[in-house]
Amino acid sequence: MSIAEIEIQKFERESGDVNKVFYQAMEEVIYSIAPLLESDPKYSKYGILERLVVPDRVIKFKVVWLDDNQNIKVNTGYRVQFNNALGPYKGGLRFHPSVNEGILKFLGFEQILKNSLSGLPIGGAKGGSDFDPKGKSDFEIMKFCSAFMTELHKYIGPRIDIPAGDIGVGGREIGYLFGEYKKITSSYDGVLTGKPYIFGGSLMRPEATGYGAVYFTEKMLELEGKESLVGKICTVSGAGNVAIHAIEKLQQIGAIPVTCSDSQGMIYDSRGIDLELLKVLKFERRTSLSEYVKTHLEAQYTPCSEYQTNIHPVWDIPCYAAFPCATQNELCEADAQNLITNGCVSVTEGANMPSTPEAVALLQSHKICFAPAKAANAGGVAVSEFEMSQNASMQKWSFEKVDSKLKETMQQICTRVALTAKDYGVEGNYVDGANIAGFKRVADAMIAEGI
Numbered sequence: 262m263s264i265a266e267i268e269i270q271k272f273e274r275e276s277g278d279v280n281k282v283f284y285q286a287m288e289e290v291i292y293s294i295a296p297l298l299e300s301d302p303k304y305s306k307y308g309i310l311e312r313l314v315v316p317d318r319v320i321k322f323k324v325v326w327l328d329d330n331q332n333i334k335v336n337t338g339y340r341v342q343f344n345n346a347l348g349p350y351k352g353g354l355r356f357h358p359s360v361n362e363g364i365l366k367f368l369g370f371e372q373i374l375k376n377s378l379s380g381l382p383i384g385g386a387k388g389g390s391d392f393d394p395k396g397k398s399d400f401e402i403m404k405f406c407s408a409f410m411t412e413l414h415k416y417i418g419p420r421i422d423i424p425a426g427d428i429g430v431g432g433r434e435i436g437y438l439f440g441e442y443k444k445i446t447s448s449y450d451g452v453l454t455g456k457p458y459i460f461g462g463s464l465m466r467p468e469a470t471g472y473g474a475v476y477f478t479e480k481m482l483e484l485e486g487k488e489s490l491v492g493k494i495c496t497v498s499g500a501g502n503v504a505i506h507a508i509e510k511l512q513q514i515g516a517i518p519v520t521c522s523d524s525q526g527m528i529y530d531s532r533g534i535d536l537e538l539l540k541v542l543k544f545e546r547r548t549s550l551s552e553y554v555k556t557h558l559e560a561q562y563t564p565c566s567e568y569q570t571n572i573h574p575v576w577d578i579p580c581y582a583a584f585p586c587a588t589q590n591e592l593c594e595a596d597a598q599n600l601i602t603n604g605c606v607s608v609t610e611g612a613n614m615p616s617t618p619e620a621v622a623l624l625q626s627h628k629i630c631f632a633p634a635k636a637a638n639a640g641g642v643a644v645s646e647f648e649m650s651q652n653a654s655m656q657k658w659s660f661e662k663v664d665s666k667l668k669e670t671m672q673q674i675c676t677r678v679a680l681t682a683k684d685y686g687v688e689g690n691y692v693d694g695a696n697i698a699g700f701k702r703v704a705d706a707m708i709a710e711g712i
């Protein structure tokens with residue numbers, strides 16, 4: 262039995278239903294890093310895997326708030342502080358009804374390796390709440406954020422744990438969270454990233470993840486000897502922060518993104534997505550994508566109710582490059598088959614783990630360039646770290662400076678992943694390259710710091 266199989270057996274017994282997605286992420290990593298574990302016994306000797314897959318602590322708390330009708334509402338808040346071997350805990354907050362401990366453990370675990378891979382001095386964490394921001398007034402969002410921070414502030418700090426945004430948590434929510442933290446602690450610390458620019462945010466933080474995914478893809482295509490994205494049809498899922506900025510960067514470099522989607526349905530606009538309209542619908546009016554076709558009669562809107570089981574219609578549109586940017590497990594094996602049949606050359610994960618393991622295996626077996634989330638969507642955390650640097654030194658960097666550092670960071674990550682894959686005999690496998698490079702750096706730090 263291989264080292265990977267022994268490790269996996271050990272963890273399978275411990276994973277319940279709530280941990281399913283966490284286990285999926287863990288299993289992928291363990292199989293990936295098998296060549297490293299086999300080539301160097303020190304990782305087993307120091308019990309690195311056993312230690313790495315257990316969070317340092319899981320903080321769970323009650324959040325009580327009042328809605329606009331003075332009804333008392335109760336939600337659950339979490340912060341999973343996973344690993345701080347490389348620096349203070351760092352990772353986003355997600356507000357979504359699906360949030361539970363298992364999802365946050367999966368996201369926190371991925372975050373450790375992503376942050377390690379970025380080469381930056383930050384550890385891994387994730388947090389959030391089962392609170393649903395949809396349909397809530399601005400005041401309700403504010404009251405929830407205040408109540409959430411009343412508890413969370415006890416566990417975070419600029420050198421301890423620096424949360425950021427994720428699904429359901431953008432500049433507005435970070436602003437309210439920061440305001441409450443400041444009120445409670447009387448200190449003006451860079452304790453959250455993704456802050457609005459006016460009070461300590463970095464230029465380009467909102468754009469960073471989507472832009473970074475495109476920069477990564479350009480570099481990967483170059484390294485793999487493929488044609489660039491210029492003039493190519495691209496498909497994107499999601500219509501949030503990551504998806505919209507991936508669409509924006511694709512348009513800036515001369516590609517043609519033709520799709521987007523939200524939790525209600527998807528848009529296919531063969532002439533290219535109308536970015537300005539998309540921003541108005543999602544960032545200003547916070548409404549459904551079905552509104553898009555009211556001004557673009559030639560575009561197609563397909564509601565989720567018309568999706569075939571286990572097929573996401575975004576991945577059935579012929580494209581050169583695909584960018585899943587909505588949520589986990591949104592691109593399954595049948596979708597991967599559709600992409601392959603339609604001649605897709607690359608798939609880049611903007612969201613966290615949007616592709617199922619079966620989809621990844623199928624894409625890789627057909628030599629599709631596949632950029633995994635922990636490498637391709639590291640642009641957000643990279644600019645978050647730039648925000649921490651700016652806050653600590655009381656500086657404000659220009660848009661151009663942040664953009665060029667982001668591009669350089671994404672190119673470096675891509676090259677590091679490609680070279681690591683080559684070094685460990687899995688050339689062209691960006692999943693294994695990312696997992697090995699990310700694991701190695703954090704594992705070496707854990708060994709150096711003792712148990």
Ligand code: NDP
Nearest residue numbers: 427428429470499500501502503523524587588612613641
């Ligand atoms: P947003 O909340 O801004 O957008 C999420 C988008 O995905 C929305 O369009 C939403 O639809 C859609 N969506 C959410 N859940 C589902 C679902 N179950 N089925 C279909 N569509 C869904 O989030 P972000 O863009 O910030 O995050 C997207 C992904 O990227 C997540 O996986 C996140 O963890 C990851 N990520 C984000 C980073 C960041 O900097 N923001 C950094 C790194 C990773 P609707 O509009 O209807 O709500």
